[in-house]
Amino acid sequence: MNALLEQLVALPIVIPLLAGAAMLLTTEPQRGTRIALSMLSSAIQLAVALVLLYLTSDAAPFIWQDGIGVYSLGGWPAPFGIVLVADRLSAVMLTLQAVLGFAVLTYSIARWDRPGQPFHSLLQFLSMGVNGAFLTGDLFNLFVFVEVLLAASYGLALRGVGGTRVGTGLHYLVVNIMASLMFLIGVSMIYGVAGTLNMADLASRFMGLAPHERTLFDTGAAILGIAFLVKAGTWPLNFWLPGTYSAAVAPVGAAFAMLTKVGVYALMRVGTLMSEDEAAASMLGLMMFYFGLATLLTGTIGMLASHHLARLVSYSLVVSTGILLAALGLGLESLTAPVLFYLIVSALTAGTFFMLTGMTDRTRSVPSAAMPAEQPLPESPFYTAFGVREPDPYGTDDDVGVAIPRAIVFLGLAFVSCVLLVTGLPPLPGFIAKFALLSTAIATAPAAGLGPAAWTLAAAVLVSGFVGVVALTRAGIRLFWTVTARTTPRLRVLEAAPVAFLVALCIVLGTAASPIMRYLDHAATSLHEPRDYIRNVLAARDGGAP
Amino acid sequence: MELVFAAAIAILAGSGVWLVLRPRTFQVLMGLTLLSYAVNLFIFGMGRLQTGRAPIIAGEAADPALYADPVPQALVLTAIVIGFGTTALLLVLLLALRALTGTDHVDGRDA
Numbered sequence: 001m002n003a004l005l006e007q008l009v010a011l012p013i014v015i016p017l018l019a020g021a022a023m024l025l026t027t028e029p030q031r032g033t034r035i036a037l038s039m040l041s042s043a044i045q046l047a048v049a050l051v052l053l054y055l056t057s058d059a060a061p062f063i064w065q066d067g068i069g070v071y072s073l074g075g076w077p078a079p080f081g082i083v084l085v086a087d088r089l090s091a092v093m094l095t096l097q098a099v100l101g102f103a104v105l106t107y108s109i110a111r112w113d114r115p116g117q118p119f120h121s122l123l124q125f126l127s128m129g130v131n132g133a134f135l136t137g138d139l140f141n142l143f144v145f146v147e148v149l150l151a152a153s154y155g156l157a158l159r160g161v162g163g164t165r166v167g168t169g170l171h172y173l174v175v176n177i178m179a180s181l182m183f184l185i186g187v188s189m190i191y192g193v194a195g196t197l198n199m200a201d202l203a204s205r206f207m208g209l210a211p212h213e214r215t216l217f218d219t220g221a222a223i224l225g226i227a228f229l230v231k232a233g234t235w236p237l238n239f240w241l242p243g244t245y246s247a248a249v250a251p252v253g254a255a256f257a258m259l260t261k262v263g264v265y266a267l268m269r270v271g272t273l274m275s276e277d278e279a280a281a282s283m284l285g286l287m288m289f290y291f292g293l294a295t296l297l298t299g300t301i302g303m304l305a306s307h308h309l310a311r312l313v314s315y316s317l318v319v320s321t322g323i324l325l326a327a328l329g330l331g332l333e334s335l336t337a338p339v340l341f342y343l344i345v346s347a348l349t350a351g352t353f354f355m356l357t358g359m360t361d362r363t364r365s366v367p368s369a370a371m372p373a374e375q376p377l378p379e380s381p382f383y384t385a386f387g388v389r390e391p392d393p394y395g396t397d398d399d400v401g402v403a404i405p406r407a408i409v410f411l412g413l414a415f416v417s418c419v420l421l422v423t424g425l426p427p428l429p430g431f432i433a434k435f436a437l438l439s440t441a442i443a444t445a446p447a448a449g450l451g452p453a454a455w456t457l458a459a460a461v462l463v464s465g466f467v468g469v470v471a472l473t474r475a476g477i478r479l480f481w482t483v484t485a486r487t488t489p490r491l492r493v494l495e496a497a498p499v500a501f502l503v504a505l506c507i508v509l510g511t512a513a514s515p516i517m518r519y520l521d522h523a524a525t526s527l528h529e530p531r532d533y534i535r536n537v538l539a540a541r542d543g544g545a546p
Numbered sequence: 547m548e549l550v551f552a553a554a555i556a557i558l559a560g561s562g563v564w565l566v567l568r569p570r571t572f573q574v575l576m577g578l579t580l581l582s583y584a585v586n587l588f589i590f591g592m593g594r595l596q597t598g599r600a601p602i603i604a605g606e607a608a609d610p611a612l613y614a615d616p617v618p619q620a621l622v623l624t625a626i627v628i629g630f631g632t633t634a635l636l637l638v639l640l641l642a643l644r645a646l647t648g649t650d651h652v653d654g655r656d657a
Contacts, residue, residue, distance in 0.1 A: 174574055178578070
């Protein structure tokens with residue numbers, strides 16, 4: 001029974017890989033097959049994630065020791081082979097990715113997956129990379145999965161045509177190659193010193209290093225940390241982010257909302273495993289608090305400065321990274337659960353908001369005077385590359401599909417919900433997340449001598465929330481109330497349903513905050529007690545049952 | 547051997563960083579290629595520099611000290627494959643940007 005359940009841990013990686021690969025064999029007209037395969041794969045991923053969520057919880061302590069499931073790839077025992085590890089944090093992140101992935105897939109079926117047969121495959125490979133990064137227990141394997149998700153994201157970022165998209169795609173590619181090279185340097189330095197890449201083995205071994213080796217190890221960890229911070233979008237390494245995310249088509253932006261969270265996850269995972277002494281200072285330290293604050297500040301200023309809604313949402317993603325890093329930088333165990341709750345809410349919110357921008361963009365039938373520089377596109381522009389003239393596939397609004405009435409009412413409601421979620425106003429869970437974060441920080445930080453830092457964080461978060469309200473209100477007025485020269489878009493159920501679903505899910509998260517927080521509390525406890533993790537992963541080597 | 551090896555990594559990395567900071571897309575591409583060579587050599591070096599030793603251990607009770615460390619070699623192979631793929635994609639992007647904007651500046655326009 002247990003051996004069978006362990007296979008579950010590998011499924012979130014295997015399923016999208018198989019589905020994505022199978023779809024490559026279809027021809028362009030076989031769109032129905034691709035949609036069916038994607039839907040099936042996403043549904044299985046969601047089901048597996050929910051089962052893992054249950055298995056790692058306290059509800060089923062009899063199945064997995066300490067709620068940690070370990071799968072050894074190829075049956076090789078832990079420090080030699082690569083392991084996949086599912087614990088509570090991984091399960092939460094997997095579920096988040098599965099939910100968001102499902103919504104993005106449904107949304108993209110409306111029209112965004114045409115033309116081009118690789119879209120669904122890329123989406124599945126993106127899922128595979130993200131799931132793999134959440135599950136792996138090996139540093140180099142983490143690099144490989146990050147590369148898988150990046151490779152898929154390059155393809156997705158370049159969906160559609162146009163000079164802006166290719167330009168920002170190029171920046172994205174170059175920055176991420178540089179980050180990957182840093183990742184490799186960090187990983188190989190750590191291997192050169194510690195002689196292992198298994199995270200659990202590393203955590204149990206690095207305490208015994210000689211002082212001169214420790215210096216090298218810390219340097220390697222710091223370089224690795226820089227790579228993670230680039231992925232997370234930390235100032236000053238985040239100037240690529242708003243351009244790329246806002247130039248990508250709407251569902252791709254929504255899928256990318258999860259990518260910055262991968263960086264944050266990696267910081268938390270590697271940082272806490274090495275938290276038994278100050279080595280973690282290079283990962284989760286007060287420096288990160290200041291960088292988090294700086295990120296928060298850049299994001300806030302960016303929100304105020306941007307005219308285009310997608311750009312505004314990209315900057316709100318930067319703000320959420322800033323809040324997460326600043327809160328993690330305080331290094332308080334009690335803050336981890338609120339941080340996770342905020343991470344969930346902000347990922348769902350950013351995903352919803354990106355999907356919404358895809359719909360509101362269509363209300364603009366003529367270029368608005370307020371944004372001459374950013375909206376010079378004519379109705380259906382042609383682009384020329386490689387000697388082929390092709391029309392912008394997303395420039396027109398003449399697709400067939402079930403249209404829903406009162407489109408503008410729906411858009412307005414969805415927009416208001418997103419604003420409330422992003423800025424953290426009651427009654428939606430954005431408020432609960434920020435409130436839990438700040439009240440915990442203020443209550444527990446003075447005992448650790450971090451009182452002023454906690455108050456600074458509170459002030460920064462509140463001010464950035466207020467500025468966010470100002471910026472988004474301005475955008476909302478321009479989108480919905482300046483009615484001249486606007487057309488009412490025809491919305492398809494397929495596009496509206498995922499947005500409504502995610503908003504509803506956020507509301508459920510808000511009403512069910514207490515059991516979710518309890519689960520996240522347990523996740524945080526096990527994260528800060530890496531001994532269980534280490535013991536379970538290395539069980540095979542240390543002999544028999546854990 | 548160590549000195550030559552370290553100098554090679556340093557020269558490759560230095561030239562690579564300089565080229566990446568240049569404004570033309572082709573220079574950036576070459577810079578990234580040089581940088582990835584430097585990083586690949588660095589990974590290789592992390593397995594300690596040895597000559598004349600096989601990486602694959604033969605027999606049950608062989609002495610590991612007589613063999614080269616196979617893990618960095620496997621890591622280098624993975625890194626080379628991934629680097630090759632991304633470089634190829636970058637090359638395509640570079641040409642597309644050139645075709646769409648008419649310039650080879652990384653921002654798509656000459657400042």
